[in-house]
Amino acid sequence: MHIDIIFGILLTLNRQQKVTAKYLANKYDISIRSVYRYLSILDSNNIPIITKRGKNGGIYLNNCVKLNNLFFTASEKVALLNLTHNIQNPTIKQSVQTKLLNM
DSSP: OOHHHHHHHHHHHHHSSOBOHHHHHHHHTOOHHHHHHHHHHHHHTTOOEEEEOSTTOEEEEOTTOOOGGGOOOHHHHHHHHHHHTTOOOHHHHHHHHHHHHTO
16 A cells, blocks of 8 residues: 555645546556545545546545645544554654654
8 A cells, every 4th residue: 555645645636626536547657446445545534535426526525624734633633644554664654643743
């Protein structure tokens, strides 16, 4: 699992109104199946992702959640800290956790 891709997807969803799985797959050079796997990880960590199928469908964050200037609510910090447990490099893991805890 690549935490950088997961975080990138989260930031992309924060910046853009709506994107497609194909767009995210191309942007991060991953399969569409991987996009949905990463979205599932975000969802399981209480990040409210909405997906709609069809012609005008897409993927977006629930309107009540916007990461303004990377300031997170307490529950968002917990969700992101939970994601850091998947980082394999101990130095990077500690650095990310420290930065999130000091925000």
